Amino acid sequence: MDYSIEELEYWDDMIERKARDMGLDFYPQEFELVNYENMLGYEAYGGMPSRYPHWSFGKAYERLKTFYTYNLTGLPYEMVINSNPCIAYLMKENTLLLQILTMAHVYAHNDFFKNNRLFKEGTDAEMTLEMFKNHADRVRRYIANPNIGYEGVEKLLNAAHAIRFQIPRVIGEKRNKAMEKSRDLKRVPMEPEDDLLYFLREYGELEEWQRDILEIVEEETRHFIPQIETKIMNEGWASFWHYKILNSMNLPQDLYMEFLDRHNQVVAPVQGAINPYYIGFKMYMDIEKRYGLDKVFEVRSFDRDQSFLRRYLTYELIHDLNLFEYVREGKDIVITEVADDKGWEKIRNTLSDTAGMGAIPYIRVVEMSDKDRTLTLEHVYDGRELELNYACETLKHIVDIWGHKVVLKTLLEGKVKEILCDESKNISLT
Structure with missing residues (x-):
């Protein structure tokens, strides 16, 4: 590290003032310097400093470490947590210019977290860190319980992770508890239910600790959905503003030349794939050119990637x-x-x-048999067929939770098909 903490504090203060002067509105910002191994760990855990233990996080860490060791991928310059105060990790191995650029990048992410409606309606920045710590403590207590143990928790988490995105896609939507109580239990559900994790918790033959873990997985998934829904917008926003902020700072020549090189690396097109930094940056630049900066802030506040792309x-x-x-x-x-x-x-x-x-395929519950508790699911076909092997393995995980037969209706080669997974996890297609 060829710079001092005092230098970073100097640049941080300058960047924060520039960001505010340009109209950005953000939570209090805190930075922490970490080495590359710590950064890999935070990335493997989805950016959270404390999460419940599960082998998938370790697998993600080893994969990232192997890729980095053999120079098959680069590390993120920064990791940002959507919390109040906003916490960001800077890698010690970064050059001074990289730290300056990434701090500007972070302030823009912070502004996006605070002002985009999906984050305002779907997350609670005040309670983010406490929520993840509380979840981790609860899961560890179940693991330590000799009547449950690690294997029991791991099996349930494996199954829950496989279906964690099969929850409502309307961010901030609240379930009507009064309607739940008045349901006609002769037909469950009365209408298609798009919250599979909720349905399994409510109607599955589960112990209380199992229901709690399913709820933990759903709560954490809900926290990450706004990030999934705004990947292009969020990264484009951060790139748009780090470019503006650093161009306004009269950087010394050596730092300015490195800035141009690093920025061009961040927003470079990727062959055969979509670079969200590149697409988002170009779109914001175009919106500012055509409509003005006020429109750019308006888009940041109200859109998600789907509407952003379709409109602009x-x-x-x-x-x-x-x-x-x-x-x-x-x-x-x-x-x-x-x-x-x-x-x-x-x-x-x-x-x-x-x-x-x-x-992500959209799966919903359409029926639970009152005779043998067979659970029937429906794939809402949108022109894309399910990947059959993946679908079959996912049904096995659902059976692990449900404990009875599970049927999935879908469309394959233009015909309605049913994939059945029985209690012994035997698969048949009709």
């Missing part, structure tokens, strides 16, 4: 970004749409439809 990804941008749509046919890649007068809207719509939670 123009023909000109798609053409300039060289976006196209393709499918794989065996070992070949076939381009299906290009950014011309006819294809650009299909490209935009595909990006919008598959952004955020749109990339």
Whole structure:
């Protein structure tokens, strides 16, 4: 580290003042310096300093460490927690310029967390750290209980993680408890239920600790959904503002040249994939050019990736970004749409439809048999078929929780099919 803490504090103070002068509004900001191993650990745990123990976090850590060791991927320059105060981790191995750039980047993320409606309605920044710590303590108590133990907790967490995104996609939606009490229990559910974790908790033959763990997994998943739903907007916003802030600071020549190089690395296009930093940055720059800075702040406050892309990804941008749509046919890649007068809207719509939670299959509960408790699920078909092997393995996890047969209705090759998983986890397709 070729700089002092005092230097970082000097730049932090300057960046904070610049950010406020430019109109950003954020929680109090705290930074912590960590080494690369700590950064890998925080990334593996989804950015949280304390989470409940589960092997998947260790697996993620080892994978990230291997990739970093063999230079197959870079580390994040920073890790930011959506909390009040906002906590961010800076890697000690970063150069001074990288710390300056990432601090500016962090202040913009902080502003996004505080002001975007999905985070305002779907998360509680005041209680974020306490919630994750409380969850970790509860899970550890179950592990320490000799009547439950690690294996029991791990099996349930494995199953819950497999279906954790099968919860309502309307952020901030509250369940009507009065309606729940007045349900006609002769038909459960009375109408399709899109909260699978809730249904398993309410109607499954579970012990109280099992219901609690399912609720923990759902609460943590709800916390992360706004991040999933705004990945392009959030990273684009941070890139847009670190670019503006650093350009306004009259950096010394050596730092300015490194800044340009690092910024271009962050917002560089990625071959065969979407770089959210790149797409989001270009879109905000275009919105400011066409409508002005007030519109940029308005978009930040009210949109999510799906609406952001559908409203503001123009023909000109798609053409300039060289976006196209393709499918794989065996070992070949076939381009299906290009950014011309006819294809650009299909490209935009595909990006919008598959952004955020749109990339995850939508499964809901349609019936529970009152005879043998067979649970029937329905895949809401949107033109994309389920990956069959993945679907079958997921049904086995649901059986682990439910304890009875589970049937999943879906559309394969234009025909309605039923995938059945029985109590012994035998799979059949009809």
